[in-house]
Amino acid sequence: xxxxxxxxxxxxxxxxxxxxxxxxxxxxxxxxxxxxxxxxxxxxxxxxxxxxxxxxxxxxxxxxxxxxxxxxxxxxxxxxxxxxxxxxxxxxxxxxxxxxxxxxxxxxxxxxxxxxxxxxxxxxxxxxxxxxxxxxxxxxxxxxxxxxxxxxxxxxxxxxxxxxxxxxxxxxxxxxxxxxxxxxxxxxxxxxxxxxxxxxxxxxxxxxxxxxxxxxxxxxxxxxxxxxxxxxxxxxxxxxxxxxxxxxxxxxx
Amino acid sequence: xxxxxxxxxxxxxxxxxxxxxxxxxxxxxxxxxxxxxxxxxxxxxxxxxxxxxxxxxxxxxxxxxxxxxxxxxxxxxxxxxxxxxxxxxxxxxxxxxxxxxxxxxxxxxxxxxxxxxxxxxxxxxxxxxxxxxxxxxxxxxxxxxxxxxxxxxxxxxxxxxxxxxxxxxxxxxxxxxxxxxxxxxxxxxxxxxxxxxxxxxxxxxxxxxxxxxxxxxxxxxxxxxxxxxxxxxxxxxxxxxxxxxxxxxxxxxxxxxxxxxxxxxxxxxxxxxxxxxxxxxxxxxxxxxxxxxxxxxxxxxxxxxxxxxxxxxxxxxxxxxxxxxxxxxxxxxxxxxxxxxxxxxxxxxxxxxxxxxxxxxxxxxxxxxxxxxxxxxxxxxxxxxxxxxxxxxxxxxxxxxxxxxxxxxxxxxxxxxxxxxxxxxxxxxxxxxxxxxxxxxxxxxxxxxxxxxxxxxxxxxxxxxxxxxxxxxxxxxxxxxxxxxxxxxxxxxxxxxxxxxxxxxxxxxxxxxxxxxxxxxxxxxxxxxxxxxxxxxxxxxxxxxxxxxxxxxxxxxxxxxxx
Numbered sequence: 048x049x050x051x052x053x054x055x056x057x058x059x060x061x062x063x064x065x066x067x068x069x070x071x072x073x074x075x076x077x078x079x080x081x082x083x084x085x086x087x088x089x090x091x092x093x094x095x096x097x098x099x100x101x102x103x104x105x106x107x108x109x110x111x112x113x114x115x116x117x118x119x120x121x122x123x124x125x126x127x128x129x130x131x132x133x134x135x136x137x138x139x140x141x142x143x144x145x146x147x148x149x150x151x152x153x154x155x156x157x158x159x160x161x162x163x164x165x166x167x168x169x170x171x172x173x174x175x176x177x178x179x180x181x182x183x184x185x186x187x188x189x190x191x192x193x194x195x196x197x198x199x200x201x202x203x204x205x206x207x208x209x210x211x212x213x214x215x216x217x218x219x220x221x222x223x224x225x226x227x228x229x230x231x232x233x234x235x236x237x238x239x240x241x242x243x244x245x246x247x248x249x250x251x252x253x254x255x256x257x258x259x260x261x262x263x264x265x266x267x268x269x270x271x272x273x274x275x276x277x278x279x280x281x282x283x284x285x286x287x288x289x290x291x292x293x294x295x296x297x298x299x300x
Numbered sequence: 301x302x303x304x305x306x307x308x309x310x311x312x313x314x315x316x317x318x319x320x321x322x323x324x325x326x327x328x329x330x331x332x333x334x335x336x337x338x339x340x341x342x343x344x345x346x347x348x349x350x351x352x353x354x355x356x357x358x359x360x361x362x363x364x365x366x367x368x369x370x371x372x373x374x375x376x377x378x379x380x381x382x383x384x385x386x387x388x389x390x391x392x393x394x395x396x397x398x399x400x401x402x403x404x405x406x407x408x409x410x411x412x413x414x415x416x417x418x419x420x421x422x423x424x425x426x427x428x429x430x431x432x433x434x435x436x437x438x439x440x441x442x443x444x445x446x447x448x449x450x451x452x453x454x455x456x457x458x459x460x461x462x463x464x465x466x467x468x469x470x471x472x473x474x475x476x477x478x479x480x481x482x483x484x485x486x487x488x489x490x491x492x493x494x495x496x497x498x499x500x501x502x503x504x505x506x507x508x509x510x511x512x513x514x515x516x517x518x519x520x521x522x523x524x525x526x527x528x529x530x531x532x533x534x535x536x537x538x539x540x541x542x543x544x545x546x547x548x549x550x551x552x553x554x555x556x557x558x559x560x561x562x563x564x565x566x567x568x569x570x571x572x573x574x575x576x577x578x579x580x581x582x583x584x585x586x587x588x589x590x591x592x593x594x595x596x597x598x599x600x601x602x603x604x605x606x607x608x609x610x611x612x613x614x615x616x617x618x619x620x621x622x623x624x625x626x627x628x629x630x631x632x633x634x635x636x637x638x639x640x641x642x643x644x645x646x647x648x649x650x651x652x653x654x655x656x657x658x659x660x661x662x663x664x665x666x667x668x669x670x671x672x673x674x675x676x677x678x679x680x681x682x683x684x685x686x687x688x689x690x691x692x693x694x695x696x697x698x699x700x701x702x703x704x705x706x707x708x709x710x711x712x713x714x715x716x717x718x719x720x721x722x723x724x725x726x727x728x729x730x731x732x733x734x735x736x737x738x739x740x741x742x743x744x745x746x747x748x749x750x751x752x753x754x755x756x757x758x759x760x761x762x763x764x765x766x767x768x769x770x771x772x773x774x775x776x777x778x779x780x781x782x783x784x785x786x787x788x789x790x791x792x793x794x795x796x797x798x799x800x801x802x803x804x805x806x807x808x809x810x811x812x813x814x815x816x817x818x819x820x821x822x823x824x825x826x827x828x829x830x831x832x833x834x835x836x837x838x839x840x841x842x843x844x845x846x847x848x849x850x851x852x853x854x855x856x857x858x859x860x861x862x863x
Binding site for chain 2: 110111112113118120121124126150151152153154155156157166167171174175176177179180181183184216219220227228231232235236238239240241244252253255256257258259260261262263264265266267268269270271272273274275276277278279280281282283285286287289290291293294295297298299300
């Protein structure tokens with residue numbers, strides 16, 4: 048049964064009427080089928096991206112925030128691919144096509160810290176001024192993604208997806224039109240934001256940086272707030288040492 | 301007493317406090333709030349809410365003016381060739397105003413803030429004045445607001461200096477909650493170098509108070525709406541205003557005051573759908589914060605015979621200290637941002653300060669309080685590394701190195717932040733007016749801010765910055781730096797070229813002389829008998845402490861004298 052057929056049935060028959068003629072076994076079968084259908088769609092259907100755009104964004108963000116299969120140095124550390132950053136970005140770019148718009152997650156609590164329901168999964172609709180601003184903001188981003196993916200392909204010699212990692216990195220480092228910068232910003236958001244926005248799947252982003260995320264309504268105990276967690280020595284080297292040098296150099300004193 | 305039709309513009313700390321006084325005084329009060337309400341029943345002591353532990357939501361301007369739809373313009377001086385258009389000093393634009401996702405620190409101002417001219421003296425180039433009232437006169441109103449909101453603190457731990465300048469007649473409504481680990485670490489460092497840390501006064505519950513639960517230390521505090529109402533601020537007076545019969549109109553933008561002769565007669569406002577309405581008024585209270593109240597006054601062409609409207613704007617000059625710890629993580633993501641302060645640098649007689657001021661050609665200078673502790677969150681941190689890697693790894697400014705930085709977390713989990721808020725003097729050149737070209741989404745001219753530090757501010761900043769690194773090193777930080785939040789010719793390396801302190805004062809200051817002030821000794825407009833200002837715009841001086849408690853206490857004191 049296609050979606051269109053299903054809608055017709057429901058519209059003519061009505062949900063209650065339909066349920067009456069179905070046996071409990073059939074109903075259970077329908078429910079599990081319905082539960083499977085969106086999952087299948089989730090893998091293949093995007094709000095904004097074409098299949099090709101999604102594939103390029105996935106491979107590009109995996110260079111920016113690599114996981115174990117993208118960089119051997121990241122063995123054991125999930126990246127953009129594992130966090131499903133592509134889904135996050137697609138949800139952002141298509142946020143205004145959903146009702147309520149997928150810009151502001153709800154509250155006060157998720158179900159991650161002792162609350163029975165995930166209030167954050169119910170989004171908050173935009174006020175007119177906000178809708179006005181987000182139409183412009185997202186409209187501009189959509190155009191950047193559309194042309195940005197074309198440019199990535201072109202700069203990679205015709206196909207970003209077929210290019211070697213070293214070529215992909217070179218192309219991204221060039222940052223033509225600021226697209227890689229935009230992509231990196233969005234990828235980081237998808238990596239480390241609340242999972243209700245579509246990324247940070249299984250909290251892999253937060254876990255990788257030892258950040259617990261939202262903790263309401265449980266909160267933290269006074270001891271957790273006031274006491275040291277114990278020694279955790281860091282020995283600056285490589286990029287960390289370079290960062291320390293930069294920080295020291297920016298001292299105003 | 302006649303029942304007057306009173307319109308209050310803005311539901312933040314000042315507007316809600318004024319509305320409470322007027323509604324409980326039997327007047328017919330309507331509160332206009334441009335933003336939406338993110339609370340369920342505002343007459344409940346503990347309304348439900350959709351504020352949450354969600355960094356991205358804040359980054360997307362939830363509950364704030366969206367800078368695309370409602371930008372402001374910033375210039376470092378009148379001759380700034382590159383004005384900035386975007387988010388400038390954005391405060392929450394929602395029911396509860398700036399105090400919905402504030403840090404809730406509620407120090408009192410000092411006696412020398414209210415009598416700056418008579419106790420400390422003039423400074424050349426600045427328009428130093430006394431307030432129309434002294435600390436002693438405001439003290440009971442401070443106590444009343446502290447009790448209304450529920451403030452935690454410990455008089456016994458307040459330094460002698462603080463108590464000498466801001467004496468208290470009784471204890472805080474609640475004891476301090478659990479101290480933040482990082483605040484304890486840096487408090488130790490302060491004591492080692494002779495400074496005097498103490499548990500900060502803050503409007504956050506540490507125990508069940510007025511029907512609200514104690515704070516459970518979720519960590520999403522400064523910059524986030526409280527999901528459990530352990531921090532209600534403006535909602536406390538707003539609730540009382542509503543219970544006394546006040547009406548709250550959300551999503552309503554007042555776009556003009558109508559006035560004739562020496563009286564306002566009503567307002568024009570747009571509902572959320574953009575439909576224009578007029579509303580009759582016997583009295584109008586401006587309480588949208590300095591920037592928006594002045595903007596509305598200018599849009600309404602309120603009389604300004606002496607050209608004072610919008611001048612003497614003050615923001616505090618902020619300076620950030622950053623200590624980085626290699627030995628351990630400080631887990632600043634738990635708790636209330638920071639729990640301790642020092643007041644030492646607010647003292648004009650701090651050791652060496654008089655001599656340094658003299659060397660700079662000034663009779664004295666002051667900085668202000670330092671907040672001890674605080675850090676960034678992951679999305680902010682990621683953004684910083686993204687920018688930094690462009691310098692450090694230009695050939696490949698992403699990839700495994702980015703993730704290594706995120707895990708090492710030098711700028712978040714190993715960071716101990718300090719914020720020094722320094723006193724701004726009132727200068728005629730620091731001002732807000734209407735931008736000649738930029739408009740908001742509805743076509744109304746936006747506020748243009750012209751602001752820069754003077755000799756006084758820069759001399760004090762230069763003197764106290766080394767103290768920031770000194771106390772961080774004494775706390776055991778492996779790296780300790782201090783950076784002004786706003787860059788200037790003297791300190792070109794700043795966090796930003798646009799001021800973002802969220803402390804907004806002046807622009808319609810109180811005073812007896814209509815040539816140098818916009819409002820009188822109770823915040824009444826000098827030329828319009830029934831127009832009152834209920835926000836921080838009335839401040840004649842900025843002090844060196846967070847302004848919200850003083851905004852509320854002043855609104856309480858003044859509103860009781862209005863009608």
